[in-house]
Amino acid sequence: MINLKDRNIIVTGASGGIGNSIIEKLSKTGANILASGTKIEKLEALQNKYENIKIFKFDISQSDKIEEFIENATKQLGGGLDCIVNNAGITQDNLAIRMSLEEWQKVIDINLTSTFLLSKSAIKKMLKNKSGKIVNITSVVGHTGNLGQANYTASKAGIIAMSKSLAIEYAKKNININCISPGFIKTAMTDKLDDKIQESIISKIPSARLGEPDDIANAVLFLCSDQASYINGETLHVNGGMYMA
Secondary structure, three states: OOOOOOOEEEEOOOOOHHHHHHHHHHHOOOOEEEEEEOOHHHHHHHHHHOOOEEEEEOOOOOHHHHHHHHHHHHHHOOOOOOEEEEOOOOOOOEOHHHOOHHHHHHHHHHHHHHHHHHHHHHHHHHHHHOOEEEEEEOOOHHHHOOOOEHHHHHHHHHHHHHHHHHHHHHHHHOEEEEEEEEOOEOOHHHHOOOHHHHHHHHOOOOOOOOEOHHHHHHHHHHHHOHHHOOOOOOEEEEOOOOOOO
């Protein structure tokens, strides 16, 4: 079993389905966890359910406050930062010719720019520790493209390239920066899709099923652990074989 006892870990987007599973898995490793998100009721439910959980309501769209957020989050954890899981993100889908500049910019700003700023602020903390791990959650559509998601796919592809660049810059400082690229995962969002759409999606997946949030959480645990110490600048695909790099 992976042991992350006493590691200080921040997880953004903790109140969603995948975020919930990440928190649950991390809580069993002995890590000190700061769960962040925008829905305070869901964050409080996590805090009541799991041990070693602190919560911090924060909207990562507030780019000018991200460095302050990292500072306050690490103080809550008792100082120092061993790992950050950048899981938060949004979608605003539309066909390209109908997509407004605002729809484009909002998704890019939150998914890509804020992930960069969170990583940048986390790296500053990790340099003081002389080690650290960053796990950025991307998406299979960042590799394949997707109908009506020019903004989202661009943001997710950008995270992958950005993570590689950061990994090159800080590998010698013992900081590992990697991505996880989920396929279609069973969440509240996919539950809303009608049966025909779900069947169409599943028909393209060799494993013939949607993934579970735990599938992503297990990959997060691995990349946060010492077992992944020689993995850097990589993307771990968790998609049931839907996309094979």
